[in-house]
Amino acid sequence: MNNMMEITNLSKSFKDFSLKGVNITLEKGYIMGFIGPNGSGKSTTIKLIMNLIKKDSGEIKIFGIDNESNNISIKERIGFVYNENHFYEELTVKEMKEVISPFYCRWDERIFNKYAKDFELPINKEIKHLSKGMKMKFSLAIALSHHAELLIMDEPTSGLDPLIRSELLEILQSLLQDENKSIFFSTHITSDLDKIADFITLINNGEIILSKTKDELLEEHCIVKGSKKQLTTNDPLNFIGLKQNDFGFEALCKDKKEVIKQYGNSVIIEKPTLEDIMVFYTRRSDHHVSSY
């Protein structure tokens, strides 16, 4: 059993949005970054994985078993962090921990205390008085304290300052030293993934556009920039998110070698960042917001 999570042909439709045939596979010991613009279905997918909403069709297997019929035993082994605080604000950190801990049979008080100390969590403070960063650290401490094998996080870094963000990423990275753990986390801050992700899955409009290792992704793709003339003379390769203006064109290309073969040195070829890849893939060609 090497696959931590296996999602096949998952679909779910709402009145005005639908998730169409999502396929994701996450192997043991890796971090998968789940990126996409706002409203593209990231949170919906995560809700489906956590079994918060019912799927229409498809299959979600976590630890090799179906997530609906084995709901409880799976959740026992999952740690979750959501982007907003859903804890009871009236309770103190310690009380909240005491509410949650009895539900997990593998809860480890020692680990929680260690994290609480490392994160400098104010144990006797009410949750409503904690800062956003602290609340996030608290959810993370809760998620990590029951020997979870799979960590599912829904935009854990949004709204956090760079310092806490990098701290959080470091913790995640150190977690993966244990090879039996996997992390699946969605974000729209792609620079986070530059640092830690092994796999990247890009979702747009309810469809998975690509799901690859990060290195492969960055290696294959390139940004091509050139003058407009070149674009018309050569037959256009399969450019993604082509953008033209009076000065020239700019596009992302899937196949670096092919570009070099066709254009040679006449165009500028740049190495893309994850952000570029996300922006080019999700850019709507017919849709342009102009400034007045």
Add this chain to the structure above:
Amino acid sequence: MYHLIKKDILMQKRALKLSVLLIIFFTITLSNIGPAGLTVGVLAITYQLVLGASALEDKNNSDIILISLPVKRATIVLSKYVSIYIYAAYAAIGFYLIYFIVNLLNLPLDIPF
């Protein structure tokens, strides 16, 4: 289940303090309508606590946390129903205690419950 009910009670620390005051208040005001007053009092306290717990749950959107935990949905719902009886028992005991204290100290208060 036990932990879910414990959580509901823990959450309502403030509401519980208020309910003690309410019990005293009801003992004084409702005592002139006879035994029916006790029923009304217990009902009111239970109502306050049950709805209070649900309101807090709603305010924090904590249902998401609860169903993400390894608990059956049925248990979560059932615990809410069971908690009604616990609040009712609490209110009844509260009223009885007041009655007991009043009798013990021979206070000039007539409680017909």
